[in-house]
Amino acid sequence: MHDFGAREADRSVVRDKLKVLLVDEHADRARSLAQTLEQAGCQVVAQLVGPVDLHAALRASQPDLVIVDMDSPDRDILEDMRRIHAERPRPIVMFVEQEDSDSIRSAVRAGVAAYVVKGANPERIRPILEVACARFEEYQALRSELDKVRTTLADRKSVDRAKGILMEKRGMSEEEAFRTLRSMAMDQGKRLGEVARHVISAADLI
Amino acid sequence: MGPEARDRQRNDASAEPRLGGPVEKASLRIGFVPLSDCAPIVIAKERGFFRQEGLEVRLSREVSWASVRDKVAAGALDAAQMLAPMPLAATLGIGGISMPMCTGLCLDLGGNAITLSRALYERIAAVAPASLAERPRRANALKALIDEDRAAGRPPLRFGIVFPASGHDLELRYWLASAGIDPDRDVELRVVPPPLMVARLLDGSLDGYCVGEPWNTLARAHGAGHTIVTKQELWGHSPEKVLGVSQEWLDAHPNTHQALLRALLRAGRWIDAPERRQEVAHVIAGESFVGAPVEVVSVSLTEGLSGEPASEGDPSFHVFHRSAAAHPWKSHGLWILSQMLRWGFIEKPIHLRSVVDAVYRPELHRLAAGEVGLPAPECDEKLEGSHDGPWILEAASAPIAMGSDRFFDGRRFDPDDVIAYLEGFPVSSMRVRIDELFELNRR
Numbered sequence: 140m141h142d143f144g145a146r147e148a149d150r151s152v153v154r155d156k157l158k159v160l161l162v163d164e165h166a167d168r169a170r171s172l173a174q175t176l177e178q179a180g181c182q183v184v185a186q187l188v189g190p191v192d193l194h195a196a197l198r199a200s201q202p203d204l205v206i207v208d209m210d211s212p213d214r215d216i217l218e219d220m221r222r223i224h225a226e227r228p229r230p231i232v233m234f235v236e237q238e239d240s241d242s243i244r245s246a247v248r249a250g251v252a253a254y255v256v257k258g259a260n261p262e263r264i265r266p267i268l269e270v271a272c273a274r275f276e277e278y279q280a281l282r283s284e285l286d287k288v289r290t291t292l293a294d295r296k297s298v299d300r301a302k303g304i305l306m307e308k309r310g311m312s313e314e315e316a317f318r319t320l321r322s323m324a325m326d327q328g329k330r331l332g333e334v335a336r337h338v339i340s341a342a343d344l345i
Numbered sequence: 346m347g348p349e350a351r352d353r354q355r356n357d358a359s360a361e362p363r364l365g366g367p368v369e370k371a372s373l374r375i376g377f378v379p380l381s382d383c384a385p386i387v388i389a390k391e392r393g394f395f396r397q398e399g400l401e402v403r404l405s406r407e408v409s410w411a412s413v414r415d416k417v418a419a420g421a422l423d424a425a426q427m428l429a430p431m432p433l434a435a436t437l438g439i440g441g442i443s444m445p446m447c448t449g450l451c452l453d454l455g456g457n458a459i460t461l462s463r464a465l466y467e468r469i470a471a472v473a474p475a476s477l478a479e480r481p482r483r484a485n486a487l488k489a490l491i492d493e494d495r496a497a498g499r500p501p502l503r504f505g506i507v508f509p510a511s512g513h514d515l516e517l518r519y520w521l522a523s524a525g526i527d528p529d530r531d532v533e534l535r536v537v538p539p540p541l542m543v544a545r546l547l548d549g550s551l552d553g554y555c556v557g558e559p560w561n562t563l564a565r566a567h568g569a570g571h572t573i574v575t576k577q578e579l580w581g582h583s584p585e586k587v588l589g590v591s592q593e594w595l596d597a598h599p600n601t602h603q604a605l606l607r608a609l610l611r612a613g614r615w616i617d618a619p620e621r622r623q624e625v626a627h628v629i630a631g632e633s634f635v636g637a638p639v640e641v642v643s644v645s646l647t648e649g650l651s652g653e654p655a656s657e658g659d660p661s662f663h664v665f666h667r668s669a670a671a672h673p674w675k676s677h678g679l680w681i682l683s684q685m686l687r688w689g690f691i692e693k694p695i696h697l698r699s700v701v702d703a704v705y706r707p708e709l710h711r712l713a714a715g716e717v718g719l720p721a722p723e724c725d726e727k728l729e730g731s732h733d734g735p736w737i738l739e740a741a742s743a744p745i746a747m748g749s750d751r752f753f754d755g756r757r758f759d760p761d762d763v764i765a766y767l768e769g770f771p772v773s774s775m776r777v778r779i780d781e782l783f784e785l786n787r788r
Binding site for chain 2: 209212215339
């Protein structure tokens with residue numbers, strides 16, 4: 140039991156080192172939020188105020204999470220996650236000046252992001268950040284899984300359909316139809332799915 | 346109607362909205378971004394076109410496109426000036442959020458340009474001066490420089506865009522790729538807020554960018570760069586900004602939305618008159634709107650881009666009303682979707698027609714135009730790229746004088762054959778399998 144408890148504690152120490160990059164144009168506000176974040180057990184790896192090179196800062200500081208002012212002009216840069224974070228996507232949390240609970244609730248419902256309200260106490264901030272990270276990881280995992288499944292499914296569907304066409308129109312057996320498709324693909328240097336689609340397309344014209 | 350127009354009309358009468366009655370909400374917050382094409386929204390407010398419709402509008406100056414979109418999604422803004430691809434992107438869940446949005450009005454056509462840093466422009470001038478004399482300018486000379494840089498082990502050139510999958514992004518990619526430059530591998534594209542673009546050109550952290558006005562004119566004014574090609578040249582009379590609302594908001598406020606469209610149609614017509622452009626520039630240049638010198642703002646509104654001839658047959662660089670500018674053509678929406686697919690912004694197969702039907706609402710524009718007494722197209726799409734010069738759209742409540750919709754590489758975009766169009770590009774980075782897309786769109 141004790142061992143188990145100790146391991147749990149170790150893990151939470153590791154988790155405590157949540158590295159945060161903070162983007163805010165207002166230096167005073169950024170400083171006080173950074174303080175709150177440190178109290179909440181986060182490590183603020185960089186604080187950006189004013190028009191600095193966000194791309195370079197992200198590369199240099201490698202944060203786990205980015206917290207940005209809802210009204211910062213840098214938000215559009217962070218939108219470009221696909222390119223900036225090609226090697227490692229990161230969750231983004233927005234913070235707002237005042238709690239306008241209605242618009243925050245609908246923003247979160249719309250999937251905008253998690254929100255931190257300025258002046259929120261450390262106990263409240265920590266769970267929000269953790270949930271943001273967890274949700275983000277789930278989403279990433281789900282997406283790569285889906286990509287794999289979709290590719291194989293689509294291939295199989297097109298090939299099956301093209302086989303059906305060849306069997307019906309050319310009186311081929313299933314095996315013959317498949318071999319025909321495969322040699323067409325080899326001859327043309329194209330993917331099997333692509334050749335299958337051409338067959339379907341041609342059949343549609345008749 | 347010429348066969349090349351291929352204009353189609355909705356036959357389903359039930360699809361035409363039947364609206365009328367008082368506005369559901371009179372006090373509105375509308376978002377805009379400090380760019381020259383905030384003009385219709387600002388003028389509608391300043392010249393009383395909103396008030397004339399019984400609307401009390403507060404304008405909200407937004408500094409990022411992400412916040413425009415998120416505030417519309419969250420209901421903090423009722424409607425906003427949006428990048429034309431934005432309602433499509435939000436509906437498809439590309440980027441930060443996933444929320445159905447739509448547009449019933451295009452705010453302007455044209456207005457962007459690609460600027461190269463002075464250093465890069467001079468490199469091109471040194472090796473291929475003839476390429477700078479032709480119009481529109483192609484990126485072939487740039488391609489040769491990129492190859493040379495790579496062979497010499499120099500870092501890739503960096504280009505600024507305004508937002509991922511914005512018109513600017515898609516236009517820059519189209520131009521680069523037409524010369525065989527892969528925008529994802531051969532150069533580095535990065536998002537930079539427009540007001541910082543010129544500074545980044547000057548400090549050498551950008552080699553070029555695609556942006557709206559006045560930021561191209563400003564680069565020339567500072568001697569920081571040269572405009573190389575305009576949006577009008579890349580694709581004549583192509584959509585730039587739209588009035589975006591959430592589907593949820595539209596469902597709850599159909600009459601308010603129509604009142605907004607009427608006010609903005611009147612504002613667009615008012616702005617488009619050449620004799621008023623100077624006055625428009627004075628109004629929008631102020632600190633509460635664009636916040637740039639009036640002489641810089643007025644350039645793109647009055648003369649095209651200074652020193653750079655506008656594309657042939659199109660005297661104006663920035664169109665707000667003529668050429669059925671306000672009509673949200675479904676063929677525009679489908680072209681945007683084609684490029685989002687081409688560059689991998691769309692990661693799973695979509696049914697193109699369903700998406701564009703939900704997001705692009707030309708019937709709402711048609712209704713509003715009728716009420717204001719302006720002609721409107723009776724069709725929802727056209728064969729883009731099939732008109733090299735001025736033409737007359739006859740399938741309209743009254744014939745409309747239209748401008749060229751030519752693509753600079755001469756390609757045509759048939760909204761009925763998006764997949765063949767996509768297959769015709771040697772450079773692309775699709776993340777959707779074309780066979781899957783084909784399967785889904787057969788019906």
